[in-house]
Amino acid sequence: MRSGRPTHRASVASFALFAALCPAASHAHGFAVRYDLPLPLGFFLAGAGATVLLSFVLLAVLPRQGAAGDVFLSPERELPTLSRVLSNNLVAEAIGWLGVGLFMLVIAAALFGDTNPFKNISTTMVWLIWWVGMMFINTFIGDLWAVINPWNTLFAAAEGLARKLKPGARLSLDRPYPARLEIWPAVILFLVFAWIEIISGEGEDVRKLGAFIIAYSLITWGGMWLFGREIWLRHGEAFTVVFSMFARFAPLARNTRFLVLRPPGAGLLVSEPVSWSTAAVVLVLLGTVTFDGFIATPTWSALYETYTGLAKARPALAGVFNFYVLATAVFLLFPVLFGGVFLACCRATVALSGRLTASETARYFVLTLLPIAIAYHVAHYLVFFLLSGQYIVPALSDPFGYGWDLFGTASYKPDVGLVGARFAWYTSVVAIVTGHVIAVQLAHRMAVHLFGDGKRMFASELPLLALMVGYTMLSLWIIAQPTVS
Numbered sequence: 001m002r003s004g005r006p007t008h009r010a011s012v013a014s015f016a017l018f019a020a021l022c023p024a025a026s027h028a029h030g031f032a033v034r035y036d037l038p039l040p041l042g043f044f045l046a047g048a049g050a051t052v053l054l055s056f057v058l059l060a061v062l063p064r065q066g067a068a069g070d071v072f073l074s075p076e077r078e079l080p081t082l083s084r085v086l087s088n089n090l091v092a093e094a095i096g097w098l099g100v101g102l103f104m105l106v107i108a109a110a111l112f113g114d115t116n117p118f119k120n121i122s123t124t125m126v127w128l129i130w131w132v133g134m135m136f137i138n139t140f141i142g143d144l145w146a147v148i149n150p151w152n153t154l155f156a157a158a159e160g161l162a163r164k165l166k167p168g169a170r171l172s173l174d175r176p177y178p179a180r181l182e183i184w185p186a187v188i189l190f191l192v193f194a195w196i197e198i199i200s201g202e203g204e205d206v207r208k209l210g211a212f213i214i215a216y217s218l219i220t221w222g223g224m225w226l227f228g229r230e231i232w233l234r235h236g237e238a239f240t241v242v243f244s245m246f247a248r249f250a251p252l253a254r255n256t257r258f259l260v261l262r263p264p265g266a267g268l269l270v271s272e273p274v275s276w277s278t279a280a281v282v283l284v285l286l287g288t289v290t291f292d293g294f295i296a297t298p299t300w301s302a303l304y305e306t307y308t309g310l311a312k313a314r315p316a317l318a319g320v321f322n323f324y325v326l327a328t329a330v331f332l333l334f335p336v337l338f339g340g341v342f343l344a345c346c347r348a349t350v351a352l353s354g355r356l357t358a359s360e361t362a363r364y365f366v367l368t369l370l371p372i373a374i375a376y377h378v379a380h381y382l383v384f385f386l387l388s389g390q391y392i393v394p395a396l397s398d399p400f401g402y403g404w405d406l407f408g409t410a411s412y413k414p415d416v417g418l419v420g421a422r423f424a425w426y427t428s429v430v431a432i433v434t435g436h437v438i439a440v441q442l443a444h445r446m447a448v449h450l451f452g453d454g455k456r457m458f459a460s461e462l463p464l465l466a467l468m469v470g471y472t473m474l475s476l477w478i479i480a481q482p483t484v485s
Contacts, residue, residue: 076253076260083258092147099148105399110210114401120206121399124391126213127203132385138243139374142252142259145243151220152240155229172228177235182277186241187284189219191332193238194288198295199327245281248367249374265442268370269449273363280335282366283342285373287335289380293478294334295327303330342366345463353451353460364450365464368442372468375435376475379428383419390414428479436472440465 085091102125110122117123137144155171162169193216202208223232233240247253248267253260294300307326346361356364390412397410404410443464451457 076255076262076266078255078258078260079252080258083254086259095144095147096149096153099150100153103150107210107213109399109401110206110213112400113206115206116401117204117206119398119401121392121395122206122209123203124388124395126209127197128385128389129392131197132381133389134243135246135377135381136385139246139249139377140251140264142250143244143247143254145239145247149233149237149240151217151224151237152229152233155221155224159229172225174228175226177227177231181235182275183235183241183281184277185223185236186238187277187280189216189236189238190242190281191284191288194284195328195331198288198292199324199331241281242285245278245285245370246374249370265371265438268367268442269445270364270367271449273360274367276359276363279363279366280339282370282373283335283339286369286376287338288331289373289376290338290475290478291331291334293376293380293475295330297478341467342369345467348463349460352462353456355451361450365443365446368439368446371435371438371442372471372475373435375431375433378431378435379475379479382427382431383424386419387414387416390418425480429476432472432475432479436468439468443468 106122106125109120113120113122134145159171162171196212197203202212220232220237223236226232227236235241249265250267251261251264253262253267304323304326343358343362346365347358349361349365350356350358353361391414393409393412393414397407398404444461447457447461451460
């Protein structure tokens with residue numbers, strides 16, 4: 001238990017190992033072997049902030065290429081050969097049905113397999129291979145989820161079957177999608193997913209995990225039936241929205257004809273302000289992963305102890321003063337707080353630039369914050385993935401926990417020495433600093449596009465620069481805290 005909290009992510013079959021081996025500095029995050037930083041933590045925080053600041057200074061003094069109005073980083077390079085291979089119907093269908101096969105395996109294991117999450121493939125597959133692994137693939141390669149999404153594949157197959165049985169038949173009512181909803185349904189559904197993963201502890205219950213998957217499937221197919229498959233994918237299917245957001249950073253993308261190779265992050269530069277619901281996705285990604293790190297720190301433990309002290313002083317309210325109430329409130333507060341600080345910085349930018357409104361400025365610049373969210377996801381999840389992800393090897397041979405050995409790997413023992421605390425700390429530092437430097441560069445490019453190339457433009461970037469420097473140091477401080485178990 002963590003300060004009264006149900007064991008978090010114990011649903012992952014590898015949590016017991018991870019609890020002793022996740023990212024750390026000094027003894028941070030609980031590595032069994034203490035790793036002492038070669039310099040005090042304050043030096044790392046100051047150095048990281050200085051690096052982000054220096055990247056802005058270099059952008060200010062180095063010659064700039066391209067017209068001020070050109071927001072894009074460089075021309076895309078078309079990849080016609082790779083496009084033809086991946087666009088082949090057999091290849092696309094094979095990938096799609098592979099996703100369906102894994103989806104059905106996870107549901108079957110969750111409903112009928114051993115209830116011990118350490119023996120059932122469903123927990124490792126959902127929380128590690130799918131959520132963390134797909135996030136990395138979509139971010140650093142391209143939008144694989146768009147092809148492998150099992151809900152899309154199954155509904156499309158059902159539509160195709162209906163048309164064969166009755167030409168012209170459709171499975172959707174094709175009701176007009178309310179424009180005012182934008183992608184808020186996806187934002188809300190993702191918040192529910194994150195709450196289940198981070199706070200509820202219910203993901204450790206194999207049967208409940210299966211029920212969650214079935215419930216989400218019914219919601220997804222219900223939305224497709226009501227509004228149309230493509231419409232719901234773009235507006236209501238939480239993981240299509242979130243994974244496609246990560247894929248904006250990826251070097252592989254698709255134009256109207258082919259797959260293209262582009263600079264990482266190029267998809268985050270926009271010529272028109274995005275919607276507030278799109279901005280909310282970025283703020284939720286930042287807020288939820290930061291909360292996930294914060295909830296493991298001594299600061300959270302102290303906050304929780306103070307909170308429970310209030311319950312003792314007011315017995316009549318004891319039912320209100322519990323972990324779930326506090327955690328949920330802070331969980332929702334993080335994205336709101338980030339949004340408020342970001343909007344305040346945008347107001348300052350407007351005051352310095354004399355152009356646009358705070359709302360327009362925020363919706364132009366918000367996507368440039370995504371590399372920061374990506375960096376913190378890498379810092380938070382990479383070592384978890386490398387260590388705990390090894391449990392998929394024995395699980396593939398015995399997915400239901402019945403004692404099978406289908407591929408001869410059931411006796412595989414994860415290598416707990418694959419990475420250590422030193423690797424974890426420096427990987428986290430490099431990821432966070434790199435992500436912030438990329439964010440600064442993208443924000444600078446956007447500022448040149450919006451405000452021109454002059455002294456006023458550079459002054460207008462200072463509020464957002466201060467935000468990024470501050471979040472750099474906050475992120476490193478969080479990952480350097482000892483885990484409170």
